[in-house]
Amino acid sequence: MPEGYKTKQRQRILNYLMANSHRHITVEDAAEDLRHKGEPVGKTTIYRYFERLVEDGLVRKFTAEGESACFQYIAGDTCQEHFHLKCVDCGKLFHLECAYLEQLEQHIFDVHHFTIHSGRTVFYGLCEDCAQKASKENLK
């Protein structure tokens, strides 16, 4: 758990992250949503506290190419490392937990002697829907 003072700003941020642990949150998102909820917190504070939470291991940081940084609360032990799949057509970001990742880490350790602590992967491509749309287009 995070150390230090328990200010209302930090409580607001943490509540918000926990309530949205299934989503990727940007600093902008958090600032806006909290303001709309009538619980405003300055962006500087959000930046600073997010970094702190990442250090403490409660939050995972992730940045997709050319986009602003995303953060996600790590809900207990149910959330594992996961892959990100970004559809280049509709722009949707999928994240999927996948046992394959563990095998991969083991493989990299065995063969390349590198000890992985955390990972960040993004694959760009077509999601199922867009792939289907694309193949229909080609039939025309």
Next chain:
Amino acid sequence: MPEGYKTKQRQRILNYLMANSHRHITVEDAAEDLRHKGEPVGKTTIYRYFERLVEDGLVRKFTAEGESACFQYIAGDTCQEHFHLKCVDCGKLFHLECAYLEQLEQHIFDVHHFTIHSGRTVFYGLCEDCAQKASKENLK
């Protein structure tokens, strides 16, 4: 091969990229190294031409967390998609080509119906040397 005009700036950039195809190059690197070589090219031009080369498939773009974008010339057909391993201790960036990646793509297609075009992966952890150093430290 890249279309369009063959200006001296573009030749300089391409030469430089090919000569450094084993490295990750930032726009800053290229601008500085070319200037030192007595072949200055404006950063704007480098940004624009790099993007172009990425579109043409001659160069791969890659951005590590919190760092500026890196580019790398794709040397013929010998260079495949690869993983990045970043050591959190010494800061070195390793890239390794690995057949496992292809298996993984196949798996993701089979199970999750996502068609991967390109990937970008970074794993953070300890390289062999630093892991050894760390375990020695712990013995003290």
Next chain:
DNA sequence: TTGCGTGCAAAGGTTTTGCATGGCA
């Protein structure tokens, strides 16, 4: 000659820093 390429300067956007103020312990 025509149109694309170039690069300066400036804008844009995100993230960090300085600093005075505020609030928890």
Next chain:
DNA sequence: TGCCATGCAAAACCTTTGCACGCAA
């Protein structure tokens, strides 16, 4: 009271854009 947290404003960065000029075809 002491110390850390907060948040405004400004700085720092990286990247993109506007625009006048230059050069390749």
